[in-house]
Amino acid sequence: MAETITTDMVIHDVVTKYPATVKVFHGHGLPCTACAVGARESVAGGARTHRFPPEKLELLIKDLNAAANGEVTSITPKKAPVGRGVPLTMANGAPDRKIKQVIAIMSGKGGVGKSLVTGLLAVSLRRQGQQVGILDGDITGPSIARMFGTKGQPTKSANGGIEPLRSKGGIKVVSMNMFLEKESDPVVWRGPMISSAIKQFYSDVDWGNLDYLLVDLPPGTSDAPMTVMQALPLDGVVIVSSPQMLATMIVMKCINMVQQLKGSIVGVVENMSYFETPKGERYEIFGSSNGAELVGMTGAPLLGTLPIDSALTTLCDAGRVEEYYAEHYEELAANFTNTLRIKR
Numbered sequence: 001m002a003e004t005i006t007t008d009m010v011i012h013d014v015v016t017k018y019p020a021t022v023k024v025f026h027g028h029g030l031p032c033t034a035c036a037v038g039a040r041e042s043v044a045g046g047a048r049t050h051r052f053p054p055e056k057l058e059l060l061i062k063d064l065n066a067a068a069n070g071e072v073t074s075i076t077p078k079k080a081p082v083g084r085g086v087p088l089t090m091a092n093g094a095p096d097r098k099i100k101q102v103i104a105i106m107s108g109k110g111g112v113g114k115s116l117v118t119g120l121l122a123v124s125l126r127r128q129g130q131q132v133g134i135l136d137g138d139i140t141g142p143s144i145a146r147m148f149g150t151k152g153q154p155t156k157s158a159n160g161g162i163e164p165l166r167s168k169g170g171i172k173v174v175s176m177n178m179f180l181e182k183e184s185d186p187v188v189w190r191g192p193m194i195s196s197a198i199k200q201f202y203s204d205v206d207w208g209n210l211d212y213l214l215v216d217l218p219p220g221t222s223d224a225p226m227t228v229m230q231a232l233p234l235d236g237v238v239i240v241s242s243p244q245m246l247a248t249m250i251v252m253k254c255i256n257m258v259q260q261l262k263g264s265i266v267g268v269v270e271n272m273s274y275f276e277t278p279k280g281e282r283y284e285i286f287g288s289s290n291g292a293e294l295v296g297m298t299g300a301p302l303l304g305t306l307p308i309d310s311a312l313t314t315l316c317d318a319g320r321v322e323e324y325y326a327e328h329y330e331e332l333a334a335n336f337t338n339t340l341r342i343k344r
């Protein structure tokens with residue numbers, strides 16, 4: 001018999017002791033288990049933040065205790081991740097489970113830093129020793145190859161598929177720019193062609209063994225995100241936004257799309273949250289953080305709030321993103337892997 005879980009207990013202590021309670025927190029709309037806040041927040045505090053009426057808190061406590069004791073809870077399990085029903089075959093003919101997790105990075109609005117978050121998340125995961133690939137799903141505006149400084153064209157792999165290019169740090173990358181004669185050549189394609197290219201980048205590329213395949217999507221809810229959501233065996237989606245209210249509003253469209261397609265949102269990232277001077281003064285250039293709203297809208301944890309750093313822009317432009325190091329991105333990667341571990 002487990003110890004009785006009470007409202008004054010710290011959320012992280014509860015989930016550490018009784019991992020089965022994670023699903024209960026999530027099922028009740030409390031994503032605090034993966035938030036940094038959950039490390040010091042009590043169950044009652046989390047419920048207050050998410051405006052739980054007393055009867056909902058009471059049901060939560062009842063379910064937490066039931067889960068801790070292996071009993072039935074009022075929470076029904078979430079639907080299977082999107083795309084699972086349409087498995088594509090990998091280039092070498094092996095079933096696709098050589099890739100452990102396929103995660104799409106999405107945003108509603110353009111220019112909020114989705115590609116940058118994809119790139120830096122990949123870099124931090126690689127530093128953890130993970131095998132990582134990036135599929136640049138932004139066919140008409142690809143930026144991943146440039147960010148990593150990968151040059152040349154992919155060759156044929158030993159298995160007859162397309163061999164992805166490798167970054168200096170060993171991240172496997174495939175991006176439309178690699179197949180163009182000149183980086184500046186436009187890709188003037190309609191939706192079906194773009195969708196077909198994305199599917200081929202998944203199925204015809206010899207990704208080999210990967211812990212994570214990150215799929216960087218173009219902004220919005222057009223054909224490309226739809227293709228990824230429906231045709232790829234997606235394990236989850238990370239949503240990127242910026243503090244601007246407009247970005248938050250447009251992000252809502254993305255969230256609705258993911259939810260309509262029965263996808264799973266791993267978490268949200270707020271980029272360009274603030275700028276910090278060398279003296280440590282903070283300026284919220286695009287307005288105050290909308291992180292709490294994003295968490296409320298998605299029911300998923302805030303994986304990170306990232307500052308504006310001009311050093312980043314310079315390194316990305318020079319193809320040297322892997323040389324960047326900042327605690328925020330290591331935390332982002334840690335929150336990301338923890339959330340996925342909990343969800344499994």
Ligand SMILES: Nc1ncnc2c1ncn2[C@@H]1O[C@H](COP(=O)(O)OP(=O)(O)OP(=O)(O)O)[C@@H](O)[C@H]1O
Pocket residue numbers: 107109110111112113114115116117138141143217218219271272306307308309310312313316
């Ligand atoms: N936190 C940041 N600090 C400094 N520069 C940033 C930051 N985030 C993004 N940028 C810069 O802003 C620009 C846009 O970022 P990025 O290309 O990642 O956005 P995106 O959302 O993927 O854009 P698109 O809509 O074109 O796909 C890039 O030049 C990038 O280097």
